[in-house]
Amino acid sequence: MYIAASRSPDLTTTDPRALPRRVPANVVALGVVSLVTDVSSEMVTAVLPLYLVLGLGLNPLQFGLLDGLYTGATAVVRVLGGHLADRWGRLKAVAGFGYGLSAVCKLGLLAAGSSVAAIGVVLAADRTGKGLRTGPRDALISLSSDPAALGRSFGVHRALDTVGALLGPVAAMGVLAVSLGSYPSVFVTSFCVAAVGVLLLVLFVRDRPGAVDRVAVSSRAALDLLRRRDFRRVTLWAAALGLVTVGDAFLYLVLQRRWDVPVAYFPLLPLGTAAVYLLLAVPVGRLADRVGRWPVFLGGHAALGVALVVVCGPTAGPGLAVLALALHGVFYAATDGVLMAAAGPMVPPELRSTGFAVVQTGQAVARMSSSILFGLAWTLWGLRPAVFAAAGLLAVVVLAAAVARPVRP
């Protein structure tokens, strides 16, 4: 029944060169869809503050407060979307609905005008679309791939995704330059780009092959998933690691303060992380296929721990700032897709989308809690003690997770 799960133990001994050399077409198609969609969404993210303040004359301080609320709401939607996709046996349709919803929201921003409530609703719907599609999409990637090459498949997808995220702000700048600062043009262009993404999904992405056994995909079966010891353990360990993970913005803040990065360049720091992530996503994914996904996943967290020590260490040479950013990129390359590759074989194919949604939600909620806790520690103790405490906790949890080895091999 669980072919993937039962096969995985012998796969470490398989010579990786025996794997199919080509990345599955479906994975590439999903990667291109993500690339195009990320161009669209990052365009809007880049101009949203300007639009709210200058275009609409709103006070953007109001919007930051809603952020936590959205994260909580998308967590529920994510699990629901993942499960419905499994239940109906329609991964592509649910993912497509998520992509479509986010696309329409770009026009919704125009329609919302200057109403704070309406903009809040549109942004929430946009996030809902993102939450809905993630589980089914990652399930499609894993079901389209040879179980022994999951790391590589997720690496290829995440690399393409990151290219889109890097191109988005550039596209937004181009549109603003050509239109002489017209925000509606950015939203309309963003919608058109997102629509191209949906079109590519409809035309080139295949739903998972084979008929689905309806009995196996009841909500009961989904709940039974958590009874599976290996799945439960990987979910809990991923969440535990998420709980001691310092959020991106904090790391960039420390970097900015320590090295006195001019504030104008502050938004460029994430680009450093993204560039390293882009370069390493595929090689690190392949490495995970070869040496085991859990060690690589833990290695990524160790890289983050080292980055934290570097940014708060005794010396502050410019090389160390670059090193910290590079390590942060390694952290992403070794954790984001690799976790999916690690968890994939533990979930029966017909519950893959539900399973991924559960793992991702656990991690997302844990990371949100960690941000709140870290913010608190920072306020109480100051930045450096808080960072050192976080690095210490991270080291402890990584060691414990290495001993526990919830993923075999």
Added chain:
Amino acid sequence: MRRLLFALLGSVLLIGAAVAFTVQARQSVAQDGPAAEQLTLEPGQLLFRDTGTGRVSSVSPTDPGGARRSSALVCDRFAAARRTAVCLAARPGALPAVTDVLVLDSTLAVRHREALPGTPSRARVSPDGKVVAWTLFVTGDSYAATGFSTRAGLYEVETGRLVKTIEELPVFTADRRYFAADVNYWGITFAADGNRFYATLGSRGTTRLVEADYGRYQGKVLRENVECPSLSPDGTRVAFKKEVSDGVWRLAVLDLASMVETELAESRSVDDQALWQDGSTILYGLDDGVWSVPADGTGGPRLLVENAASPAVTG
């Protein structure tokens, strides 16, 4: 093959639509307004930002509905006092956002230019014309990924001293130094001596009115729920906006000696830093217009100038 053709066709159509929309937007933006005139800061004018063109324009305060003269200067925020004016202009298409802070002389010629990160929010000139102060919205240094924060700074016109942010200002509340990682300032207003100033301190979900001494560089908290203060010409009262519910602000005036607060007759939500036209009248921008309301809570709001924002009175 067929799929490829469909994909190509669909993408070309969609991207074509986006390009067409963008180009059409460019043409509608590029339309010219009235011919530009040379404006100065000579007394007896009501200057403002024309919201249609973004250009700094002028009317007579006694006949605000009358003929308006427009300069060539395009700003997002504008303020003036004595022989100094300030213009905050966001650079179009700059990502991350950059704002040009233009310090202007009495002929609105640029004396000094400072490019700072962020989006224009508030602008003020001290009554003696010697200090220019501003607030910008910035993204990215808050730990909620989509969070915003504000950064308030100032520039001494004569010495050229720049304070990019007043975040480091030591502030005391009941004789104890206030410490928090999330300190934000916005809405600076100076007294006639060019030394005493007021600003909003936002931290841990609360806004506070801070009174500060620029020379000693130290401040103290006066009161909670006071945003965007504006000091009266005689230096005894502060007009401000207070939050009555989430995202809804009312204009009020605080008497600094008695700490008695008077709500003004404007019942709509106002998100602006008010301006004292004289000792008894408050000006503010709302719904694409500049309005006035008596400072003692009597009377009612009156629309002074349509399609206008950022009022500034010369005198």
